[in-house]
Amino acid sequence: MPELKVCGVTNPEDAEVAVEAGASYVGVIIDAPSPRLVGPEAARDVASVLPSHVKPVGVVDARKPLDLDKVLNSGVKVVQLHWGDESSFLRAKLLLEGYGVSVAVAPLRATPFKYAGAEYVLWDKKSFEEKFVSWGARWTKVGVAGKVTPENVKEVVALFKPDLIDVSSGVEVKPGVKDPEKVMKVAEVIGLAL
Structure with a gap:
């Protein structure tokens, strides 16, 4: 049964829905181009309603x-590097490890780099299969995103x-x-909700 991440959350009410659905991660866009971009105060408001077992994730443009x-200032416990690569991951990991913030990566393209120590690696479902068939890596938690x-x-889960x-x-509405x-409904299909 895969874990659930609800991303692009802009308000505490939606964060509470994610928690109720059994999400392990709630993502806020804090520094990447998106209509879901929020400032540090709104990100803190979202993080403030999460129980300790649900990690707030801040998505940034790597x-x-x-x-x-x-x-x-956003209250996140994980930074997700959107369009990340080996060098952005290593820089972020070095910078954030002393602050208790872990690093996740949503890579732009496949490379043989294994992202050791990443919170998770998130692939767009359109290119997931090609990337993993090409070099078969299973080095950390692997996620699928993209519509x-x-x-x-x-x-998506079966494939x-x-x-x-x-x-x-x-x-979204x-x-x-x-x-x-x-x-x-997503939570129910993946086996998180009763």
């Missing part, structure tokens, strides 16, 4: 220098057998506003 103040919906999540399912736009029924 092509830019990491803004340490923004990360630390995962209640309608296709069963197929890729991921450790983590990431949902965002596929469970509009950008940044989650549909509780869709979030709960």
